[in-house]
Amino acid sequence: MPSAGSVSVKRRKKIGYVPQDTNSNKDFPITVLDVVLTGLEGDRKRFFSYSKEEKIQAEQKLELTGVKEFAKKKIGALSGGQRQRVIIARSLMSEPELLLLDEPTSNIDPNGQQEIFELLKTLNKDLSLAVVSHDISLLLGYASKVAYINRTITMHSVEEAHKLSQREGHFCEVELINEILGKTKRGCQC
């Protein structure tokens, strides 16, 4: 386990970001396509309007995240899960190499959560993802590494966690958290 080291970050614009709360500003008069286009801001200055190419790029990102059919709709008309896909599409506009997601499924029903993680799995083929989540059981099916953070950071491979569930013959989240916390007790606590 590393006790010291440094983190080096590549050029800023290659990192994409998906913030946690996407339910704010639901009444805002803006189309789904325009929300995605705002993801271009910051890379370079633009005046008056977005170009045709940029609009096509935004449509492609919406297609990738599976919500292209809503492009012309007002953002407030979408469900929480659909809106999350729009926000992910927005983060892809800057063509990131690393995507940071903060609780991407916190405001979404269980079915929608699964779908979001399926989408992230697809995206993961082309770019690296770092997801902050409290939903450990869901995360395990998709993540390749788990970092437990509480003042210090502890890295785990997902295999360790899976081995644990095999040992007990069933999946136990309480035990899993204990394991990750590094204070495993004998047997299952749940």
Next chain:
Amino acid sequence: MLELLSYPFIQNALLAGFFVSIAVGVIGTLVVANKTVFVAGGIAHSAYGGIGMALYFSLPFLLGTTVFALLAALITAFFFLKYPHRIDTFIGVMWAFGMAIGIIFVDLTPGYNVDLMSYLFGSILTVPSSDLIFMGILDGIILLAVTLFYPTLLAVSYDREYAKVRGVNTVFYTVLIYVLTALTVVIAIRSVGLILVIALLTIPVYIAENFSNSLGKTMVYSSLLSLVFIFLGLGFSYEYNLTSGASIILVATAIFMLFFILRRMFARD
């Protein structure tokens, strides 16, 4: 009522109404989208200090108001960027301070006997032609700035935090929105007055938002609605011999309430 249109003061009033509509529709949309209605109120009332100073120093009315309103906008922007969680308190202080300064300067102005109320509640029927030119120029500045910076203004208005993370200079755009708000206040002060300008910044936008899926469309619809409110209000004030500014706002609020009730009755959610 048609013979009215041949009077120059009526023509001026209608033209003033047109200029006001453009400004309040475009900037009202930004103000409502950025949830800075209270900021606009603070700037409007602070501008009263400018009116008092213009009277005292015998400066042109609109020039004094413009300078003071811009100053108020910059100070408000500073407080917002520096102490975002205490901004309502600071605006409250500025609001009262601007009004107080205005009243004191009016007190000190020797032989001053012009109707004070006309600045608070507007007097669109007495707008001089020189003011109209100034209002037109300010409208031009507002339209140019908003269309030029439209994509980034949209991004900052929709999700300020995200724009900041992406490296957008949110300080510049915050100051820009506040400055444009100040110019709008100046344009509207003559016709509806500084107390009533808030109604024209918010009511048309609240209604227009429901029929538009973009900030740009909301701006256009809001401007058109303002124009309707102002013209209806003017007719109302002529017919019943009432204060024009108050009549305009009464028409606007009546339509607002009607819209609110109808929306509640027919809304699906």
